[in-house]
Amino acid sequence: MNDIFARAKKENRLILTEIEAKQIFTEAGINCTYTRLTRSKEEAATLSEEIGYPVVLKISSVDITHKSDAGGVKVNLKDKAAVELAFDDILASVNEKFPDAVVEGVSVQGMAKPGVEIIIGMTKDPQFGPVIMFGLGGVMVELLKDVAFSMVPLDKNGASNMIRGIKGYNLLQGYRGQEPVDIGYLEDLIVKLSDFIANTPEIKELDMNPVFAYNDGAIVADARIVLE
Numbered sequence: 093m094n095d096i097f098a099r100a101k102k103e104n105r106l107i108l109t110e111i112e113a114k115q116i117f118t119e120a121g122i123n124c125t126y127t128r129l130t131r132s133k134e135e136a137a138t139l140s141e142e143i144g145y146p147v148v149l150k151i152s153s154v155d156i157t158h159k160s161d162a163g164g165v166k167v168n169l170k171d172k173a174a175v176e177l178a179f180d181d182i183l184a185s186v187n188e189k190f191p192d193a194v195v196e197g198v199s200v201q202g203m204a205k206p207g208v209e210i211i212i213g214m215t216k217d218p219q220f221g222p223v224i225m226f227g228l229g230g231v232m233v234e235l236l237k238d239v240a241f242s243m244v245p246l247d248k249n250g251a252s253n254m255i256r257g258i259k260g261y262n263l264l265q266g267y268r269g270q271e272p273v274d275i276g277y278l279e280d281l282i283v284k285l286s287d288f289i290a291n292t293p294e295i296k297e298l299d300m301n302p303v304f305a306y307n308d309g310a311i312v313a314d315a316r317i318v319l320e
């Protein structure tokens with residue numbers, strides 16, 4: 093983590109890449125999709141073989157916050173040909189839409205299986221300090237603003253109350269044949285995040301969006317960290 097902070101400082105930037113953010117969260121014991129940077133389509137293809145198909149390719153640039161809006165995310169790539177094509181498509185699209193963006197390369201990551209989409213974040217309140225946000229992902233969070241907030245530090249009981257605080261809590265308990273998600277695992281994830289935030293004052297805000305939640309765990313598919 094400290095090497096990542098040092099590099100960002102040296103490069104005079106406050107935003108970490110998804111790759112860096114996932115590395116930091118992984119070190120904090122939070123399960124993230126295995127994600128690595130590549131700089132050529134050959135490298136991307138080799139790494140994809142190593143990770144195992146299907147994979148996801150994404151633009152890696154601190155200048156691009158919404159990667160999908162830039163045509164910078166390709167999911168469910170099932171073979172070498174698909175990976176090579178996606179690599180070129182991503183760069184072409186980003187080049188067209190954000191010609192001035194400094195592009196580090198293209199990240200290759202494992203494809204998470206479908207699950208309930210969740211969003212977990214942290215912002216700092218001038219009065220209360222770090223506040224963790226938990227909510228349902230996708231359309232639910234954008235349209236219904238179905239999120240709950242809680243101050244750091246949070247213990248398991250606090251995490252449990254926050255999760256139970258969202259309107260869509262029953263969605264997590266299983267809905268229309270969908271399996272219930274592992275709420276205890278999400279509570280532990282939030283406690284780990286709370287401990288991590290309490291010990292890492294260098295971070296100004298962060299989000300994990302989406303986290304896919306399952307009946308036996310959860311995995312972070314996209315991550316962002318902004319430094320103080």
Ligand code: ADP
Binds near residue numbers: 158159160313314
């Ligand atoms: P953005 O910068 O636009 O938020 P994301 O990294 O969140 O880009 O990717 C957009 C969408 O693609 C996600 O909301 C998720 O549905 C899907 N996605 C991204 N990464 C993965 C992954 N590793 N496994 C499965 N789905 C993914």
Ligand code: MG
Binds near residue numbers: 301302314
């Ligand atoms: Mg995202």
